[in-house]
Structures are given as structure tokens and as C-alpha cells.
Amino acid sequence: MSDLFKSIIVDQEHQKERLDKFLSNQFDDLSRTIIQNLIEEDDVLVNQKSVKSSYKLKVNDLIEIFEFSLPSKDILPSNIPLDIVYEDDDVLVVNKVSGMVVHPAPGHYSDTLVNALMYHIDSLSDGSQASRPGIIHRIDKDTSGLLMVAKNNYAHEILAKELQEKKTKREYIALVSGVIKNKKGLINAPVGRDPSNRLRMNVVASGKNAVTHFEVLEQFKDCTLIECRLETGRTHQIRVHMKYINHPLVNDELYGEKIDDFGQYLHAKTLGFTHPRTKVWMEFDSELPIEFKNYIEKLRD
Structure with missing residues (x-):
């Protein structure tokens, strides 16, 4: 596992939101496809566990994003x-x-x-x-x-x-x-x-x-x-x-x-x-x- 880049605690405003959609709004310079790939590769964990892009967020969920490299073609x-x-x-x-x-x-x-x-x-x-x-x-x-x-x-x-x-x-x-x-x-x-x-x-x-x-x-x-x-x-x-x-x-x-x-x-x-x-x-x-x-x-x- 790479070093931790950022951790986010989910607040009430974003509960029930899809994980990939939430992260797309957090990182507007990353496409939804790239974010979905990061989730699939376990570069994103929720409560220290692997989840799917469609995971619905809950209040106080801990989202951890780990350092990763963007392919040069992107x-x-x-x-x-x-x-x-x-x-x-x-x-x-x-x-x-x-x-x-x-x-x-x-x-x-x-x-x-x-x-x-x-x-x-x-x-x-x-x-x-x-x-x-x-x-x-x-x-x-x-x-x-x-x-x-x-x-x-x-x-x-x-x-x-x-x-x-x-x-x-x-x-x-x-x-x-x-x-x-x-x-x-x-x-x-x-x-x-x-x-x-x-x-x-x-x-x-x-x-x-x-x-x-x-x-x-x-x-x-x-x-x-x-x-x-x-x-x-x-x-x-x-x-x-x-x-x-x-x-x-x-x-x-x-x-x-x-x-x-x-x-x-x-x-x-x-x-x-x-x-x-x-x-x-x-x-x-x-x-x-x-x-x-x-x-x-x-x-x-």
C-alpha cells in the first residue's frame, strides 16, 4: 500500500451519495473513470476496507485516498x-x-x-x-x-x-x-x-x-x-x-x-x-x- 495522501470524514450533507461521485466533486481534475479505477485498485478505502464505486456513503465514514501515479497518456x-x-x-x-x-x-x-x-x-x-x-x-x-x-x-x-x-x-x-x-x-x-x-x-x-x-x-x-x-x-x-x-x-x-x-x-x-x-x-x-x-x-x- 502506498502512503496516505488524504483522509476525509463524511458529513451529513454527503450521506447516501455514491463514492465515485463524491470523489469526482472533491477532485475536479480527475475523471470519474480514473476515480473508479482507483477504487477498484484499492487506492481508495472506506473504513479501511475495499468497496465498490457505487458504495453509498454514511455519516462518519472514513475515506482514505492513497498516493498513486497517473499514466502518462492521461x-x-x-x-x-x-x-x-x-x-x-x-x-x-x-x-x-x-x-x-x-x-x-x-x-x-x-x-x-x-x-x-x-x-x-x-x-x-x-x-x-x-x-x-x-x-x-x-x-x-x-x-x-x-x-x-x-x-x-x-x-x-x-x-x-x-x-x-x-x-x-x-x-x-x-x-x-x-x-x-x-x-x-x-x-x-x-x-x-x-x-x-x-x-x-x-x-x-x-x-x-x-x-x-x-x-x-x-x-x-x-x-x-x-x-x-x-x-x-x-x-x-x-x-x-x-x-x-x-x-x-x-x-x-x-x-x-x-x-x-x-x-x-x-x-x-x-x-x-x-x-x-x-x-x-x-x-x-x-x-x-x-x-x-x-x-x-x-x-x-
């Missing part, structure tokens, strides 16, 4: 502007905006980076999953910054191997709550699914090895601007590690406190890798989003 290209920093026949580097999901996933099957790539790029690698063509590594929806994308399977295999061997350079700028007294730090703590909340990650003994280096760039009254360098690339790694040392990211709704309409103040600023064909080291930098810059200026006033 992913539709979208004419969404992209900030492409670099492109050749093998690879491209894109500067993702905060608020954009990287690849189709439950609840986000349109307007993702993959949808945009499929519109603008003629050829992408098969990816690690059908719903992730071209995608070698990810950053969270509300994190901005640089991503490398493979345009063919040759490039994908080499870049993915370099990433796995920790040779890829990935540096982030983050604004965290509280004042960090040490100028530099290293967090070595395993990250895995939070047993008490399957939508979150946490530092858990059974988690995967995760290492984050950080350095203080600037201190303010109630928060600190830091640079983070990743040795590993676990889901939500920086967000979880900073929460672990009691300095959650500013505006991180999942691990801290939401204060404005922007996402968490986290930006993938620097990306470096060896070109898969020429074997030349390539390194790219991107500016902070204007919202991030403006918030820092407010703190300086």
Missing part, C-alpha cells in the same frame, strides 16, 4: 509560462515558481511543471514514474527555485546516478523562525513518514539517512536567514530538519505557522551538476522571488 500539456534558465538536447534547468506542483499527484493533475514541460518541450525522459517524465529530483509545491530536467533516458540515468552519489550541488536559502546562535551547523537525523500524521514527515528512527548543512547569513529580531546545503534529498528534508532543531521555516503551514499568502520562505538558489554528455561541470544560480526579497527588506526596516 497527462495533458498546459500552456504555462516557464522560466527556462538553460536548455540543450539533453538537459534543461528551470526556475520553478512557488505554488507550482512539480509533477501530477493526487489533487494536482493539471497546471504542474510536468504539464508545462510537455507543452514546451518536444522530448522528455521516461522519468522514474509514468507521471514524472523528465523529472530527476523534486522541490515542494511552495518552494521556489532551480530544477534539472532530463530530455532523454541517457541523460536521466547519468544525472540520477550523480544525484544518488551525492555529487550534485544543491544550495537553498531559507528564512527560519527564531534566532540561531551558531554561525554554522550540521543536522544528521533520519527522516521518514510521521506515524501520527501520514501527510507529514518527521525525524524518526526508522527513517532514511538525511544530512543538512546550514550557515547563518543574516539575523533579525525573531528569525534568521540561512543557507542550506543538502547531502541527501529526502521529502521535506530542510523543513523537517529545521523544525527538529526548533527553527521551523517562516510561513510553513505544515511544520510551523502560516503568516501570509506566499509559501514557506525556501528557495533552491544554486544547482550544479556534470553535463551527462560533455562531462563539463555546470552551475546555475537564481535570484530570490520578489515576495521573498520584499519580506527580508521588511525585516531590515
Whole structure:
């Protein structure tokens, strides 16, 4: 069974409604046919049991939707502007905006980076999953910054191997709550699914090895601007590690406190890798989003 994506408790308004109809209204970017297939494949359970699409909901039923991949044939290209920093026949580097999901996933099957790539790029690698063509590594929806994308399977295999061997350079700028007294730090703590909340990650003994280096760039009254360098690339790694040392990211709704309409103040600023064909080291930098810059200026006033 995959990880839990979302759970829903049925209220009185939706009792006696068909399960597939109810979920179609919950996820308007998924067709009724796709939802029926998910129910048939047990990616949707009611009260932890398999049911049919025609199941009539009851008050307080627990509906659990588990993570799944959408077949690539069902992913539709979208004419969404992209900030492409670099492109050749093998690879491209894109500067993702905060608020954009990287690849189709439950609840986000349109307007993702993959949808945009499929519109603008003629050829992408098969990816690690059908719903992730071209995608070698990810950053969270509300994190901005640089991503490398493979345009063919040759490039994908080499870049993915370099990433796995920790040779890829990935540096982030983050604004965290509280004042960090040490100028530099290293967090070595395993990250895995939070047993008490399957939508979150946490530092858990059974988690995967995760290492984050950080350095203080600037201190303010109630928060600190830091640079983070990743040795590993676990889901939500920086967000979880900073929460672990009691300095959650500013505006991180999942691990801290939401204060404005922007996402968490986290930006993938620097990306470096060896070109898969020429074997030349390539390194790219991107500016902070204007919202991030403006918030820092407010703190300086």
C-alpha cells in the first residue's frame, strides 16, 4: 500500500451519495473513470476496507485516498509560462515558481511543471514514474527555485546516478523562525513518514539517512536567514530538519505557522551538476522571488 495522501470524514450533507461521485466533486481534475479505477485498485478505502464505486456513503465514514501515479497518456500539456534558465538536447534547468506542483499527484493533475514541460518541450525522459517524465529530483509545491530536467533516458540515468552519489550541488536559502546562535551547523537525523500524521514527515528512527548543512547569513529580531546545503534529498528534508532543531521555516503551514499568502520562505538558489554528455561541470544560480526579497527588506526596516 502506498502512503496516505488524504483522509476525509463524511458529513451529513454527503450521506447516501455514491463514492465515485463524491470523489469526482472533491477532485475536479480527475475523471470519474480514473476515480473508479482507483477504487477498484484499492487506492481508495472506506473504513479501511475495499468497496465498490457505487458504495453509498454514511455519516462518519472514513475515506482514505492513497498516493498513486497517473499514466502518462492521461497527462495533458498546459500552456504555462516557464522560466527556462538553460536548455540543450539533453538537459534543461528551470526556475520553478512557488505554488507550482512539480509533477501530477493526487489533487494536482493539471497546471504542474510536468504539464508545462510537455507543452514546451518536444522530448522528455521516461522519468522514474509514468507521471514524472523528465523529472530527476523534486522541490515542494511552495518552494521556489532551480530544477534539472532530463530530455532523454541517457541523460536521466547519468544525472540520477550523480544525484544518488551525492555529487550534485544543491544550495537553498531559507528564512527560519527564531534566532540561531551558531554561525554554522550540521543536522544528521533520519527522516521518514510521521506515524501520527501520514501527510507529514518527521525525524524518526526508522527513517532514511538525511544530512543538512546550514550557515547563518543574516539575523533579525525573531528569525534568521540561512543557507542550506543538502547531502541527501529526502521529502521535506530542510523543513523537517529545521523544525527538529526548533527553527521551523517562516510561513510553513505544515511544520510551523502560516503568516501570509506566499509559501514557506525556501528557495533552491544554486544547482550544479556534470553535463551527462560533455562531462563539463555546470552551475546555475537564481535570484530570490520578489515576495521573498520584499519580506527580508521588511525585516531590515
